[in-house]
Amino acid sequence: MSVMAPARVPSPADRGMQLVNERPFRHPDTRSRAFMSRRGWWLVLLNFLVPGSAQVLAGNRRLGRIGLGATLAMWVIAAILLLSALLAPAALLGFATGAWIPEFLSLLRPLPLLLAQGVLIAYAVLWAVLTIDTLRLVRLVKTGTGARFGIVGLAIALLVASTGTAAYAANVAGTTRDTIAVIFGESGPAVPPSDGYYNILLLGADSGEGRDSMRFDSISVVSIDATTGRTTITGIPRDMPNFPFAPGPMQDKYPNGHQSHADANCGWGSGINQLRTEVEVCQDGSLLYPDAAANGSAPAIEATKDAAEGILGIEIPYYVFIDMHGFAALIDALGGVDITVAERLPKGGGPAYQGQPAEDWATGWIEAGAQHMDGDTAQWYARSRYTTSDFDRMARQRILQQAMLAQFTPQTVLTRFQDVAAAGAAIVETDLPQSLIPFLADLALKAKEQPVTAIELTPEGGIDEYAPDYAYVQELVRTSLHPPTPTPSPEG
Numbered sequence: 001m002s003v004m005a006p007a008r009v010p011s012p013a014d015r016g017m018q019l020v021n022e023r024p025f026r027h028p029d030t031r032s033r034a035f036m037s038r039r040g041w042w043l044v045l046l047n048f049l050v051p052g053s054a055q056v057l058a059g060n061r062r063l064g065r066i067g068l069g070a071t072l073a074m075w076v077i078a079a080i081l082l083l084s085a086l087l088a089p090a091a092l093l094g095f096a097t098g099a100w101i102p103e104f105l106s107l108l109r110p111l112p113l114l115l116a117q118g119v120l121i122a123y124a125v126l127w128a129v130l131t132i133d134t135l136r137l138v139r140l141v142k143t144g145t146g147a148r149f150g151i152v153g154l155a156i157a158l159l160v161a162s163t164g165t166a167a168y169a170a171n172v173a174g175t176t177r178d179t180i181a182v183i184f185g186e187s188g189p190a191v192p193p194s195d196g197y198y199n200i201l202l203l204g205a206d207s208g209e210g211r212d213s214m215r216f217d218s219i220s221v222v223s224i225d226a227t228t229g230r231t232t233i234t235g236i237p238r239d240m241p242n243f244p245f246a247p248g249p250m251q252d253k254y255p256n257g258h259q260s261h262a263d264a265n266c267g268w269g270s271g272i273n274q275l276r277t278e279v280e281v282c283q284d285g286s287l288l289y290p291d292a293a294a295n296g297s298a299p300a301i302e303a304t305k306d307a308a309e310g311i312l313g314i315e316i317p318y319y320v321f322i323d324m325h326g327f328a329a330l331i332d333a334l335g336g337v338d339i340t341v342a343e344r345l346p347k348g349g350g351p352a353y354q355g356q357p358a359e360d361w362a363t364g365w366i367e368a369g370a371q372h373m374d375g376d377t378a379q380w381y382a383r384s385r386y387t388t389s390d391f392d393r394m395a396r397q398r399i400l401q402q403a404m405l406a407q408f409t410p411q412t413v414l415t416r417f418q419d420v421a422a423a424g425a426a427i428v429e430t431d432l433p434q435s436l437i438p439f440l441a442d443l444a445l446k447a448k449e450q451p452v453t454a455i456e457l458t459p460e461g462g463i464d465e466y467a468p469d470y471a472y473v474q475e476l477v478r479t480s481l482h483p484p485t486p487t488p489s490p491e492g
Contacts, residue, residue, distance in 0.1 A: 025057040030142045037147035040138040044151055047134040048158040051127055054134045067130050074123065089445065094438030097180060109434055113177040120170035124163040131159045172417055179421040180437070183428050184296075190436045193226035194315035197481060198440070200224070200432070201305050201319040202233075204327070204382075204397070205276075216273045216300075217324070218382070218397050221308055221316060223481055229446030232480055233401060234455040235394045236311060237465065238273035244470055246309035248302075249288040258307070272307050276300035296431035311457075313474030314481070318432050324382075326427040328375025330404075333419035334412055337378055337403040340370050345384040358387050391458040391465075398454050405452065408444070455480055 028039055039058075047054040052067020084092040094100055096116070098109030135155055140148050204218030216238065223232040243258050245251035250258075258272075279285040285299025286292070292302045301319050309316050322330075331337060346362035366373075366381055373381060382400050385393045412420075432440070457463045457473060 036142040090442035117173040124166035191317040229443040232453040239271035244310035321429040330423040331375035333423040334407040347380040
């Protein structure tokens with residue numbers, strides 16, 4: 001009868017080798033620099049691709065589970081945001097800007113972007129912690145000399161990519177929140193579209209040096225179809241005379257149309273661009289429009305709204321004011337604009353005396369032909385008026401507006417977001433409510449797929465510049481916004 005030999009008890013060295021073979025990431029063979037180098041490369045890559053996985057495989061599993069949980073949550077959130085951006089961009093923008101929050105809780109509307117900013121900063125900190133811990137797990141002193149520097153360099157590059165992206169996104173969220181607060185302020189609830197359109201008064205004025213007062217040199221009304229986004233821009237000549245007002249304090253004052261002034265301090269003539277001087281310099285405008293400031297507007301703007309409504313015969317609840325003194329910065333933030341110039345235009349303040357040739361006073365020229373304009377050139381293109389008529393300048397301003405709309409692509413806004421936001425906050429004022437932001441943004445996307453219609457109230461359009469027929473103007477606008485449906489011809 002044979003006697004069985006007693007089973008061999010594994011030595012500590014045997015058990016160690018078994019752990020090395022079964023779990024090489026957690027219990028590596030530190031004697032092999034080649035293996036430790038490969039292990040180091042893998043841990044750094046895994047930390048970037050699936051943050052937390054390096055710790056689960058080779059380090060603190062609790063920290064790894066936190067990292068994996070945060071990574072899974074990030075992937076889910078990113079997928080939801082991507083689908084929302086593709087399928088329901090207006091809903092996504094509305095959620096981000098707090099448009100869903102009731103008016104009586106409007107102070108909480110910055111909260112979603114504030115929370116997003118906080119979460120992104122937390123992710124950046126977590127990725128930094130996980131990367132530093134991963135480098136500890138690599139055991140650099142056990143890796144090859146060349147791999148040691150390569151692993152550290154790769155870890156730093158990937159850390160900058162991950163935390164830098166999160167930090168940039170957090171900064172964008174903060175900039176968006178601050179820009180909305182500065183531009184839109186505490187405007188009230190949204191007004192329903194009027195006769196199917198959102199009508200917005202667009203005002204441009206220059207408050208720069210050398211101006212004795214700020215007048216609205218560019219006046220137009222943007223009408224956006226509330227269903228299709230089709231956009232119509234109606235330009236109003238700044239010197240249009242004897243215009244009517246919509247019902248309100250200015251109509252009470254001028255029941256037969258705006259009249260000329262004899263006082264030079266209150267502006268000459270009866271042009272609509274004189275209203276700011278008349279209402280806010282020569283009178284106490286707050287008596288005429290006591291609620292203007294509380295609603296994010298100003299007496300002169302409300303008077304100009306009433307004038308535009310009286311001229312065009314449409315309701316205009318909102319305005320957007322652009323200070324042309326900083327307008328060039330917005331053009332530059334968009335990367336410039338592409339415009340085909342019809343005729344050579346001078347830059348400069350104008351002639352010193354009647355009949356002085358432009359060659360004697362021009363500080364530069366905008367040549368005819370296709371041009372990619374920077375902000376300064378575009379500003380002079382919109383301003384230049386001494387060698388052309390005021391109606392020509394109006395047409396150029398409308399061309400510039402359309403060129404800017406064409407530049408407001410998602411790609412441009414994303415890549416130049418900080419500059420665009422900073423320029424916009426510095427030069428734009430409006431009483432548009434924050435709750436309308438997502439809806440108007442959705443309409444803007446639809447509008448980019450359609451041509452912009454321009455209505456110019458000029459002699460070329462059949463308007464007598466000295467004695468406009470305002471009933472004809474209103475009919476022209478009405479027909480343009482609501483073109484008649486073609487009547488089918490009878491059979492036969």
